Amino acid sequence: MARSRGEKEQSFHDKNTGFLKLLQVVSFLVVFVVGVVIGLVTSAHINRHLGAQTETYSFINNFSSSSKETTPPPPPPLEPNYCPAVVQNCEKVDCLSMATFLEPNKNLTHGMSDNELFWRASLVPGTKEYPYERVPKVAFLFMTRGPLPLMPLWERFFQGHDNKLFSVYVHVVPGYRVNASTTSPFYRREIPSQPVSWGSVTLVDAERRLLANALLDFSNERFILLSESCIPVYNFPTVYKYLTGSKYSFVESYDDAGRFGRGRYSRRMLPDIQLYQWRKGSQWFELSRTLAAIIVADVRYYTVFSKYCLPACYPDEHYMATYFNMFHGSLNSNRTVTWVDWSVGGPHPAMYGGENVTEDFVRSIRNNGALCQYNSEMTSICNLFARKFAPTALEPLLELASSVMEF
Template sequence: MARSKKEDVEGRFNSPVSITAADSSISLLKLMSILIIFVVGVVVGLASSSHIDRYFTFQSDQFNLNHPYVDTRQFCFNTPKIVVNCAREDCLSMDSFIKPHNLSHRMKDDELFWRASLVPQKEEFPFKRVSRVAFMFMTRGPLPMLPLWERFFKGQDVEKYSIYVHTLPGFELNVTNTSVFYGRQIPSQHVEWGSVLLVDAEKRLLANALLDFSNERFVLLSESCIPIYNFPTVYNYLIGSLHSFVESYDDPSRYGRGRYSRRMRPDIRLSDWRKGSQWFELHRNLAIKIVSDTKYYTLFRKYCKPSCYPDEHYIPTYLHMFYGPLSANRTVTYVDWSVLSPHPASYSASNITESFVQSLRNNRTLCSYNSQEIPICYLFARKFDASALEPLLNITSEVMGF
């Protein structure tokens, strides 16, 4: 029997063959949708990972010491310091220029001396300047008198003093972060007694201290030095002086003129040759002259070999030749050379009494100060060994006033 058209159409859609074809079409559509979603997901994922990689690469670079925007000279893990990234901060600011925040640097001596020799031509300071005394310690290792010096500086105006320590390379002062000596070591080099390397260390201390434009007076001290007056007395004495304190005299013996080399002629003549204590105190103007000198220092380096002791002759001779009137021609550090030895007398615990310290303070009756005669001649004394520390601490308040 023939079927109607309507029944034929319905029969085709309801037949197994028609159903299978429809299912296949739906499955193909689903597969294409899944593929499209997958491809979109891959593209989004790649884009995201690219941003993430760049983010972590950037973050990593911030801590990479080889990154071009990091000044690696600011990083030194042996001494405390403030790390400055010049890409983010103004490293040419007036504050960082007039007073370096960090004593650590990688300048060679000739670079350091050149920078320290720079002198502003404008007389007025564009900042409030308080004149400082730079206390420069030259030591081979520890500072046995450090607790005494800590007491000397305790409670004083930190704007009136600064501290610099030159040690043997590799040595680190073991002090707490509350100590006034914390972070005050300068980049140092090897030193040998009796050689020109001692002069190099002196100039290195001067040059580092000169980088702080508020430092006005510069006193050289050793690990065996002690103050014999309190800080206000020492500060006012040095800041108020019209002269530097460098001992310089003509010694006709073999320990003076006998150390002169004729190969220094004609620049340095025998009549120019002078001797004096290594332990000087200088005004800023003379300190700049010394770190700036190349000509006369070179002669000493070439011809003042061991047994000549350049640390006893270079500065006394140089200042005598060119700046004699600017010096009081005496030292403010007492040393006892009465013993027949290459080294001065040293003091231990058995020597320390109130009367002994008073004798150091009154060793000379009167001396010249700003063209007047005054009773205070010495501000410091040496050589004291470690055993003298405790008895000194017991009498400081009564005798020395700190």
């Protein structure tokens, strides 16, 4: 008997349901088997890794035991201001402390460009009072091409005096190190420098660079420019008292109507600098902190000189002399405290060697009978330093230091 339509549909439904159940069972078995295989493989890999580590640790422990050494403890966690082992003499530094701010790195190294340095050095506190006990220092700024042959004389000059009263800065050929002992006031006192050529604006650059580096130390109050051929002709106490007690700076500035004075003026400096304002003077200056900060901050007039004071115009003889005459004449004595002999003529002063150094000669530099003004009084002490002296002058100068120069 033939099946009805309903019976056929029911039979087809039952078959489909059975097939689906079978498919589910098979899928479950496949997933289960794959999971078991993955688990076995992973377990075997972990066992091999742990076994290798166990062998390694066993080797280390056996080696340590045989060499009678103990396994070092694990390193401690890093702390703030942690210094890697490769850094020598690493110290924790509070960059915002007054001590760090007032006295920069003792070896004078820094990565500032000249523009950054001049900007930093020209910052002037608005408060006149100091929040600490300030002892004014004299900064001795040496500009040299290489060695300092008269350094033993200067070391004797500084000997026995508190380094809180003075500081030394040396501008030298980039990369050159002054051969000074660790106890010398010249030890590691080279500033970041640039090449310098005689008669060009690079001399002024070097002067401003020395001033700027010295201005970073807020205790520096007076700044004297010197060379490798300069000597002191008075002892340190006399020099210190003379400079720190002065109301004025010592920058030679005079009007020379001849071709070596006004003859070097360029009309291209107009309208910034007029001919009647033009001045000439010795390169070897001494500045108060006020004027040092002003000259380091100047951009306008320095730019004029760098563009238009070209050979035979020498910026180091005219820039500061003219600038201070224009704006700060009331703060300047218009004379230098460094003796130089120009009687021989020519572009360079006389050079004195060992055969020239006598007691009478040194005494004549110290006091030749002429008087000069110091503050509101007249004095016979006009020259504190002298140049130019050759390396051969060192020994006779050392012999006269105690009896004539009193140091």
